Amino acid sequence: MPIKFEHVSHIYSDGTPFRYVALQDTNLEFREGAFTALIGQTGSGKSTLVQHINALLLPSEGTVYVMDREIKAGSEPKGLKSLRKDVGLVFQFPEYQLFEETVLKDVAFGPKNFGISQAEAEEKAKAALRLCGLSQEYDERSPLELSGGQKRRVAIAGILAMDPKVLVLDEPTAGLDPQGALSMMKLFRDLNQKHGKTIIMVTHDMEQVFSFCDEVVVMEDGRPKIQTTVQEFFRDSSLCEEMNILPPALIRLKDALKKNGFEIDEDVKDIRTLAKLTAKQVKHHG
Amino acid sequence: MGNITLGRYIPLDSPIHKLDPRAKIGAMLLILIAIFFPAGWIGYAIIFAAVSYIIIRSRLSISFIWKSMRPMLIMLVFLLIINVLVIHTGVPLFSIGPLTVYSEAILQTLYIVVRLLLMIMITTCLTATTKPLDMTLGLEDLLKPFEKIGVPSHEIAMLISIALRFIPDLIDETNRIIKAQESRGVDLKEGKLMERIMAILSLIVPLFVSAFQRAEDLANAMEARGYQPGEKRTRYKVLKMKGADWALLLGAALVLAGMVWLAYFR
Numbered sequence: 001m002p003i004k005f006e007h008v009s010h011i012y013s014d015g016t017p018f019r020y021v022a023l024q025d026t027n028l029e030f031r032e033g034a035f036t037a038l039i040g041q042t043g044s045g046k047s048t049l050v051q052h053i054n055a056l057l058l059p060s061e062g063t064v065y066v067m068d069r070e071i072k073a074g075s076e077p078k079g080l081k082s083l084r085k086d087v088g089l090v091f092q093f094p095e096y097q098l099f100e101e102t103v104l105k106d107v108a109f110g111p112k113n114f115g116i117s118q119a120e121a122e123e124k125a126k127a128a129l130r131l132c133g134l135s136q137e138y139d140e141r142s143p144l145e146l147s148g149g150q151k152r153r154v155a156i157a158g159i160l161a162m163d164p165k166v167l168v169l170d171e172p173t174a175g176l177d178p179q180g181a182l183s184m185m186k187l188f189r190d191l192n193q194k195h196g197k198t199i200i201m202v203t204h205d206m207e208q209v210f211s212f213c214d215e216v217v218v219m220e221d222g223r224p225k226i227q228t229t230v231q232e233f234f235r236d237s238s239l240c241e242e243m244n245i246l247p248p249a250l251i252r253l254k255d256a257l258k259k260n261g262f263e264i265d266e267d268v269k270d271i272r273t274l275a276k277l278t279a280k281q282v283k284h285h286g
Numbered sequence: 287m288g289n290i291t292l293g294r295y296i297p298l299d300s301p302i303h304k305l306d307p308r309a310k311i312g313a314m315l316l317i318l319i320a321i322f323f324p325a326g327w328i329g330y331a332i333i334f335a336a337v338s339y340i341i342i343r344s345r346l347s348i349s350f351i352w353k354s355m356r357p358m359l360i361m362l363v364f365l366l367i368i369n370v371l372v373i374h375t376g377v378p379l380f381s382i383g384p385l386t387v388y389s390e391a392i393l394q395t396l397y398i399v400v401r402l403l404l405m406i407m408i409t410t411c412l413t414a415t416t417k418p419l420d421m422t423l424g425l426e427d428l429l430k431p432f433e434k435i436g437v438p439s440h441e442i443a444m445l446i447s448i449a450l451r452f453i454p455d456l457i458d459e460t461n462r463i464i465k466a467q468e469s470r471g472v473d474l475k476e477g478k479l480m481e482r483i484m485a486i487l488s489l490i491v492p493l494f495v496s497a498f499q500r501a502e503d504l505a506n507a508m509e510a511r512g513y514q515p516g517e518k519r520t521r522y523k524v525l526k527m528k529g530a531d532w533a534l535l536l537g538a539a540l541v542l543a544g545m546v547w548l549a550y551f552r
Contacts (some may be wrong), residue, residue, distance in 0.1 A: 017297070051465070056465045056469065081471060081473070091462065094466065096459075096495070097466040097470070097488075098492065099488050099491035099492050099495075113470060144495065159470070162470070
């Protein structure tokens with residue numbers, strides 16, 4: 001039961017001078033259980049695309065299939081609530097959605113909206129908060145007095161507490177310090193690998209794509225231009241250059257070494273192995 | 287929220303868009319005054335012709351003007367009911383049950399409605415063809431003479447332009463927060479009273495937080511660049527009246543003079 005886009009277009013403000021085609025004739029399938037990165041320049045339609053997955057935006061043309069549901073252009077969608085429970089969407093700068101008096105209440109807000117009891121919602125909220133690395137001492141504090149990174153964790157916990165099957169993340173680490181960003185990415189990897197969540201993440205950070213994701217979709221001018229595995233995408237820097245993307249540091253290093261006569265295995269994915277391989281060849285030529 | 291047409295700027299390339307905002311505001315005031323003279327149907331026909339000419343030259347679509355007038359239909363029905371109940375002069379036209387409708391009631395309603403529609407047409411024409419920032423510049427200049435009696439014209443203009451500048455931002459922000467909370471299962475259209483109060487609260491609190499944050503950021507940025515109210519400052523955009531601007535004012539003045547003549551000296 002994957003997520004599938006069939007001939008989907010989205011037009012903003014149709015019939016006015018502000019008419020803007022954000023998505024056109026998009027055909028795309030997100031594999032279940034995969035950690036997919038969605039990349040592309042600003043205005044290429046990434047955010048518009050992901051908002052179709054939980055029916056915040058409805059297609060102007062075409063059909064979106066999300067698990068067993070069908071969202072068709074021109075027809076009123078059914079079962080929106082259960083769809084939104086199954087697809088958790090974390091917006092850019094999600095800390096702006098916090099409003100409750102305490103962290104715990106705010107995180108429990110989502111699950112409670114989906115009709116479970118107060119006690120059960122708080123149970124789920126606590127579990128989600130711990131998962132996001134916020135200890136018990138934060139439960140009773142006001143979300144507005146936390147730091148930016150902590151607020152972000154609370155907001156993400158608010159989505160995780162709904163226990164969605166699919167997690168859609170729109171630039172989840174934007175504006176975080178490098179360390180905070182890294183631990184957040186590790187959290188997402190755990191959610192994907194240990195908890196079996198399908199993750200679709202919009203990002204501009206190629207290092208994140210390279211180290212954490214399974215598949216890549218490149219958007220350009222409102223259409224998916226490339227869909228492939230991360231391994232294939234970063235095999236060498238030619239695809240990146242074609243798309244005007246700066247490849248990850250490791251790939252650039254591999255390319256530079258290759259250009260200078262080293263023989264580098266395509267599958268080398270970390271700096272240690274690469275260093276050993278290079279050292280061996282240097283010694284060999286001695 | 288994208289369907290509000292009243293007071294919205296439409297970026298087009300037309301001779302009307304290029305006119306000096308002071309001339310446009312001045313001409314609008316003159317025509318608005320002209321509308322209030324009891325100049326009869328000939329007078330309204332003249333004003334309608336003048337306004338139509340400006341709308342055609344401004345390349346605004348008829349459907350846009352129509353959309354901005356549509357809310358007035360409710361007003362029309364309301365006025366008609368009041369007038370039918372109150373006015374009992376003229377020729378009785380027909381009766382519905384115990385209620386007789388007189389010709390004067392219909393005529394008075396039509397008078398008011400025509401005036402209202404003309405006013406909306408002309409103000410829409412101004413707001414749709416003038417950038418909000420140009421409008422405040424024009425307003426500042428027009429208020430300048432009142433500085434002598436203590437009207438802080440620059441501060442008023444600054445207030446208006448900041449407020450206008452934040453409207454699209456706050457609309458975007460509201461839409462964003464609505465979407466974020468909808469993703470958390472908030473249902474803004476249905477639900478019990480308590481749930482709906484909670485839903486609205488989940489929008490208002492973040493909106494206030496971000497509005498205050500924005501206001502503080504802006505205040506800091508302005509202070510960091512040495513902004514001080516009441517200080518003399520030059521402008522990036524200097525307004526200059528050209529031939530076409532004077533022609534517009536003259537045209538509006540002629541229409542006003544015509545209405546006065548039609549109303550009192552004929």
